[in-house]
Amino acid sequence: MCTAFVSIEPTASVPVLLLSVRDEYAGRRWSPPDHHWPAHPAAVGGLDLAAGGTWLAVDPGAAGAAGAAACLLNGFGTMAPARARLSRGELPLIALRDGGLDRVDLERYDPFHLVLAGPAGARVLSWGGRTPAEYDLPSGLNVVLNDGPEGLAADRTASELVRSLMAARAAHFRARFESAARPAPVPGPATTEQAWGAWLPIVSGDGLALDDPAALIQRREFGDGRIWGSSSISLLAFGPDGVRYDFGRAPVAEPGAPGDGWRRIG
Template sequence: MCTVIVRTGRPLTLMGIRDEFADRPWEGPGEHWPDHPGVVGGRDLKAGGTWLAIDQAAGRAAALLNGRGTPAPDAVRVSRGDLALRAVSSGKLPDADLTRYDPFHLVLADPAGARLLSWDGHRPEVTELPDGTSMIVNTGLDHGHERVTAHLPRFAGDADWHEPLRDPPSDAGEALIVRHELPDGRVFATLSVTLVTLAPDGATYEFTDMTS
């Protein structure tokens, strides 16, 4: 399960926590995509896309989470990894050909605010994130989810957003930093954390490799 946390205001602050199988290949942030000049993000080497991208010159960021619902048909399915790239490059949430994608949640943010596009395999839903702090998980903007209930208060007000990252990895359902050792020997864990701030006078990007 991945997590995206957004706090509106000046600056807007966005954190993306990426949970994935530890043996899935990836590389750290860079301008990996010639079709999207100026866009920086970590790259998934299996499918070529990203889970979080920022265009610092444009002052935009986009973050992607897998969703729940009906998968796309095998004959037309494409990777969700291009969704954050498309959104951050254009400044628009994608609204066409969503039937090619498995369910997802996509956050697009700029200094003025953030929008969430959720796709369950049948219909899209766009939500303007409210003022204050929001946490999005794989079930969406789910205020009753155990991770949200446990951790959202830690990011409110003037909280230090780096402090929760010092949590020890855990396989508890509410854990923010996770590590699950599966019966087949594979490991599912928090691989990286990205912290972005977006303000009218500039944007910052901070990437932490949680595997090192």
């Protein structure tokens, strides 16, 4: 149940903010953000060691140039044929390189939602296995779920439990972010705490238990012996001076286990 919050304020000093929480099975191995892909030298992101791709890739941009990011969420719908299936983890890298997915054969990928963000705004590319859709996100605070922008994709989960958990998370944290002062992080030496201000305690879980229905930082056991939960958090700010990227490891493996703190990526 990955979630992305996108705040768009065109007249603000930092017009676009992106918060991405990655939820995954605890046993799926990964590496923290870095330049992991020789074929995509500009891209920075976490590496999924199972398939070689990523859930979020950032192009910080050259000096004086605007940066961009592509954030992947799994979707629901018709799965790709097993014999032709490709990993969705390569899609953020392709989208950063090409500015979109126009040249991609989507039928080879399982359903997804891809958030493309930069200082001029953000849009979502959605694929449910039938017809692709593209949405420009409006000004204000947007939430993108596995059920699509605001949970309104054409193809959505049939699970009432999953739907209720996504709705609880979106409702709680939309209200909390909207009630707090919107930060204006810029590239520079400021710490994560200084840069993200009133949003950081909210991003860090807002004091909710890991098994709370609304938890942003979560840990779930659905009865199959495997642990599902939040593995990492990415905070990105897009402004005229470039991209600020802060990354935090979440305590997915054990209840109450500490993360390794926040790390400034760019």
